[in-house]
Amino acid sequence: xxxxxxxxxxxxxxxxxxxxxxxxxxxxxxxxxxxxxxxxxxxxxxxxxxxxxxxxxxxxxxxxxxxxxxxxxxxxxxxxxxxxxxxxxxxxxxxxxxxxx
Amino acid sequence: xxxxxxxxxxxxxxxxxxxxxxxxxxxxxxxxxxxxxxxxxxxxxxxxxxxxxxxxxxxxxxxxxxxxxxxxxxxxxxxxxxxxxxxxxxxxxxxxxxxxxxxxxxxxxxxxxxxxxxxxxxxxxxxxxxxxxxxxxxxxxxxxxxxxxxxxxxxxxxxxxxxxxxx
Numbered sequence: 001x002x003x004x005x006x007x008x009x010x011x012x013x014x015x016x017x018x019x020x021x022x023x024x025x026x027x028x029x030x031x032x033x034x035x036x037x038x039x040x041x042x043x044x045x046x047x048x049x050x051x052x053x054x055x056x057x058x059x060x061x062x063x064x065x066x067x068x069x070x071x072x073x074x075x076x077x078x079x080x081x082x083x084x085x086x087x088x089x090x091x092x093x094x095x096x097x098x099x100x101x
Numbered sequence: 102x103x104x105x106x107x108x109x110x111x112x113x114x115x116x117x118x119x120x121x122x123x124x125x126x127x128x129x130x131x132x133x134x135x136x137x138x139x140x141x142x143x144x145x146x147x148x149x150x151x152x153x154x155x156x157x158x159x160x161x162x163x164x165x166x167x168x169x170x171x172x173x174x175x176x177x178x179x180x181x182x183x184x185x186x187x188x189x190x191x192x193x194x195x196x197x198x199x200x201x202x203x204x205x206x207x208x209x210x211x212x213x214x215x216x217x218x219x220x221x222x223x224x225x226x227x228x229x230x231x232x233x234x235x236x237x238x239x240x241x242x243x244x245x246x247x248x249x250x251x252x253x254x255x256x257x258x259x260x261x262x263x264x265x266x267x268x
Contacts, residue, residue, distance in 0.1 A: 001104065002111050007148065008213045013119050014141075016206035021126040023198035027190040029176045033125050033138050036169065040145050043157075051152045053219045057232055060154050061241055064233070067164050068248045072255035074169050078176040079259035085180045094193060 007048035014041035028081045028091045032074060039070045111151055118144030131177050131190050135170065142166050156230040 014037050021034025043063040050059025081091055088096050121140035128134045142165040149158035192198075237245045 002108060002151070004218050005213055006111070006115070007152070009210065010115050010118060010148065012206055012209035012213060014122050014145075015209065016202045017119075017122045017126045019205055020198055020202035023201060024192040024195045025126075025190060026193055027131060029173060029180065030131060030134055030190055032173060032176070033134055036138065036165075036173075037122055037125065037141065040141070040165075044145060044148060047149060047152045047154050047157060051154075052223050055224070057229060057236060060157050060229065060233060061236055063154075063157055064160060065244065065248060067160060068252060071164055071168060072252055074172055075259040076255050076262070078172055079262040081176055082179060082263045091180045092191075 004048055004052040007044055011041040011044040011048070014038075014044070026092045026094055028084065028093055029078075031093065032077050032081075035077075036070065036074070039066060039073075042066060107151075111148075114144050114147035114151070117141075118148065129189055131181070134190075135174050135177060138173070139166060139170055142170065153224060153226045153229070155228060156233050 018034045018037030018041065021037065022031050025031050025034065043066055046059040046063045046066070048059075050057060050063075084096055085091050088098075090096075118141055121137040121144065124137035125134045125141060128137060142161060145165075146158045146161040149155075149161060
């Protein structure tokens with residue numbers, strides 16, 4: 001039978017892969033993809049707990065709010081990436097080192 | 102009979118999710134990463150269906166696949182020369198990053214394995230859309246309105262950031 005731990009393990013795998021993407025990719029858009037993976041793993045957790053450990057739909061409501069925040073986040077982040085591209089002529093994060101001492 | 106079929110379908114969705122997420126992170130080509138992300142979102146939507154969250158699965162498909170992924174693809178295309186179709190991306194500090202991610206994963210697995218989760222009876226499968234709408238209009242009306250203002254602020258802010266300076 002598929003239980004709570006199955007979903008938690010999938011979510012942990014997604015979270016770790018997202019961390020790996022955020023830590024190792026040079027491209028800013030690729031880092032954003034890693035962040036989307038992390039947000040999705042949090043959503044899986046919330047919905048799984050909502051099904052297995054609670055009587056109401058609070059977890060799903062919370063997941064919908066996270067989706068809203070992810071949409072806003074990706075819009076603002078892409079705007080920042082685009083203006084960084086205009087400024088540095090590159091989206092590689094290691095080349096945006098103006099503030100590096 | 103039903104349970105075994107359901108189990109097989111569950112593992113297929115789980116495999117789609119995790120393998121395509123690994124491709125997102127490890128693929129050398131930016132376009133491959135973006136399209137693997139499509140399959141990850143699709144797999145997560147399948148998991149939502151398994152969890153009895155039908156409205157959330159539809160929302161996932163519409164917003165993530167229809168909105169966020171298209172936005173990310175636009176981000177890829179606007180920041181690269183389009184005639185250069187092999188959009189390679191490099192990695193840096195790969196080994197420390199891999200170690201950190203593996204440490205996070207092992208820690209999470211240990212926590213999941215050792216915790217005694219509250220063993221509630223899983224909720225019966227019912228359509229959730231009407232209930233979610235009711236909750237949004239009754240209990241969560243303030244966060245709902247705040248979220249709408251928040252989206253407006255974020256979109257105006259995003260437009261302002263990339264706007265060409267007049268003068």
